[in-house]
Amino acid sequence: NIDSKLSITVVGASGDLAKKKIFPALFALYYEDCLPEDFIVFGFARTKMTDEELRNMISRTLTCRIDKRENCEDKMDNFLKRCFYHAGLYNSEENFAELDIKLKEKEAGRKSNRLFYLSIPPNIFVDVVRCASLRASSESGWTRVIVEKPFGRDSESSAELTRCLKQYLAEEQIFRIDHYLGKELVENLSVLRFSNLVFEPVWSRNYIRNVQLIFSEDFGTEGRGGYFDKYGIIRDIMQNHLLQILALFAMETPVSLDAEDIRNEKVKVLRSMRPLLLEDVVVGQYKGHSKDSKSFPAYVDDPTVPKDSLTPTFAAAALFIDNARWDGVPFLMKAGKALHTKRTEIRVQFRHVPGNLYKRNFGTDLDKATNELVLRVQPDEAIYLKINNKVPGLGMRLDRSDLNLLYSARYPREIPDAYERLLLDAMEGERRLFIRSDELDAAWSLFTPLLKELEEKKIVPELYPYGSRGPVGPHYLAAKHNVRWGDLG
Numbered sequence: 109n110i111d112s113k114l115s116i117t118v119v120g121a122s123g124d125l126a127k128k129k130i131f132p133a134l135f136a137l138y139y140e141d142c143l144p145e146d147f148i149v150f151g152f153a154r155t156k157m158t159d160e161e162l163r164n165m166i167s168r169t170l171t172c173r174i175d176k177r178e179n180c181e182d183k184m185d186n187f188l189k190r191c192f193y194h195a196g197l198y199n200s201e202e203n204f205a206e207l208d209i210k211l212k213e214k215e216a217g218r219k220s221n222r223l224f225y226l227s228i229p230p231n232i233f234v235d236v237v238r239c240a241s242l243r244a245s246s247e248s249g250w251t252r253v254i255v256e257k258p259f260g261r262d263s264e265s266s267a268e269l270t271r272c273l274k275q276y277l278a279e280e281q282i283f284r285i286d287h288y289l290g291k292e293l294v295e296n297l298s299v300l301r302f303s304n305l306v307f308e309p310v311w312s313r314n315y316i317r318n319v320q321l322i323f324s325e326d327f328g329t330e331g332r333g334g335y336f337d338k339y340g341i342i343r344d345i346m347q348n349h350l351l352q353i354l355a356l357f358a359m360e361t362p363v364s365l366d367a368e369d370i371r372n373e374k375v376k377v378l379r380s381m382r383p384l385l386l387e388d389v390v391v392g393q394y395k396g397h398s399k400d401s402k403s404f405p406a407y408v409d410d411p412t413v414p415k416d417s418l419t420p421t422f423a424a425a426a427l428f429i430d431n432a433r434w435d436g437v438p439f440l441m442k443a444g445k446a447l448h449t450k451r452t453e454i455r456v457q458f459r460h461v462p463g464n465l466y467k468r469n470f471g472t473d474l475d476k477a478t479n480e481l482v483l484r485v486q487p488d489e490a491i492y493l494k495i496n497n498k499v500p501g502l503g504m505r506l507d508r509s510d511l512n513l514l515y516s517a518r519y520p521r522e523i524p525d526a527y528e529r530l531l532l533d534a535m536e537g538e539r540r541l542f543i544r545s546d547e548l549d550a551a552w553s554l555f556t557p558l559l560k561e562l563e564e565k566k567i568v569p570e571l572y573p574y575g576s577r578g579p580v581g582p583h584y585l586a587a588k589h590n591v592r593w594g595d596l597g
């Protein structure tokens with residue numbers, strides 16, 4: 109249904125995100141025949157480059173789907189032929205006017221839609237929007253702008269950014285991306301819950317003991333220290349990616365699958381949450397570590413990070429939703445860089461079976477016998493349910509087994525990257541997976557008081573070795589709420 113001509117301008121085209129994610133996602137959409145017949149891609153950045161140089165740069169990161177390799181080279185050539193470049197300053201109306209002339213030349217007087225992807229630091233969003241929306245909006249067709257986080261550092265700066273953007277754009281034109289919402293398993297969360305009778309009825313405090321949202325990366329902030337030090341892991345991962353998953357997980361049933369209906373429910377649940385307290389948060393920072401004669405740097409070894417930085421690279425938090433469905437259920441989050449593994453999971457631990465007939469077979473540790481539903485968002489996407497099962501044989505021995513839906517076995521096709529889904533949605537005007545400004549406000553309200561307190565009180569993060577399981581603080585935090593982290597087995 110994207111029938112007219114489409115021009116996609118990637119502002120910040122020479123940056124990492126553009127090279128690694130956006131151009132490859134655009135190519136993948138082209139490869140899957142999801143772009144309109146008549147499309148062009150423009151790169152815009154400060155670096156001086158010719159069209160040919162941009163094409164060379166992009167071509168290094170384009171790949172074809174493993175299961176559909178036919179015509180790959182031809183497709184790449186055709187895609188690259190439609191890519192162009194214009195060098196300019198982000199705050200120059202003149203440079204955007206030049207871009208506009210080039211866009212118009214290619215549009216050749218036809219109805220044309222324009223999508224701008226701002227793959228640039230947030231302090232220049234407003235400059236670009238001011239220059240681009242004045243100069244580069246086409247006479248016919250829509251103009252939409254995709255912006256990437258960080259959307260401010262707290263409630264005030266986020267509200268200010270929204271206010272400035274709205275001077276130049278209508279809310280319907282702004283597509284705030286959170287790429288976690290485009291991940292296959294995150295999208296599937298609602299399908300799992302709302303289209304299976306066995307889940308929705310147990311989706312409440314009556315059956316669920318706690319919910320855990322776990323994000324772990326096995327690499328540090330190498331190369332991104334300058335950005336990261338201003339934000340820290342709570343702003344980088346928790347306030348957006350993990351909170352968005354939480355909102356989808358915990359929201360009430362929306363009236364329909366319409367974007368506004370879904371976002372209304374997300375806002376409601378976010379507004380039912382208690383702002384975080386310092387006592388319900390643990391912060392950590394990785395230190396250098398040597399293993400197998402390899403040494404891994406500390407966070408503060410990064411030359412762009414101050415030696416005395418207190419910025420957390422790890423955090424764990426307990427959050428609560430004060431509504432009828434979730435009263436008293438801890439939602440635990442854990443996010444960290446430079447840990448032992450790369451994994452994102454949603455873990456749902458269920459309550460004990462009342463009056464369990466098989467109690468004695470579990471010894472004293474009934475916690476180990478409760479059901480647990482796990483959605484492994486990445487890597488190796490999977491959904492599994494831990495159940496108790498009789499070990500075959502003459503005796504009565506029980507063990508824990510998994511009912512396991514491993515995506516690679518069930519769906520051998522390659523899973524599209526989150527950016528493909530989200531770019532396609534933006535082109536189609538589908539806003540379901542984008543963040544509305546009131547959602548953003550609600551998300552910041554939960555975290556702003558805590559972030560201020562952490563900074564004002566100069567809370568010292570607990571150090572943990574690079575490549576470890578992180579600090580011990582989260583175990584005490586979990587124990588305080590009667591929870592055991594599920595990712596420890």
Ligand code: BG6
Pocket residue numbers: 287325344
């Ligand atoms: C980004 C964060 O939003 O998400 C990064 O800024 C993080 O710090 C990245 O590494 C993780 O995304 P993914 O898709 O690789 O899990």
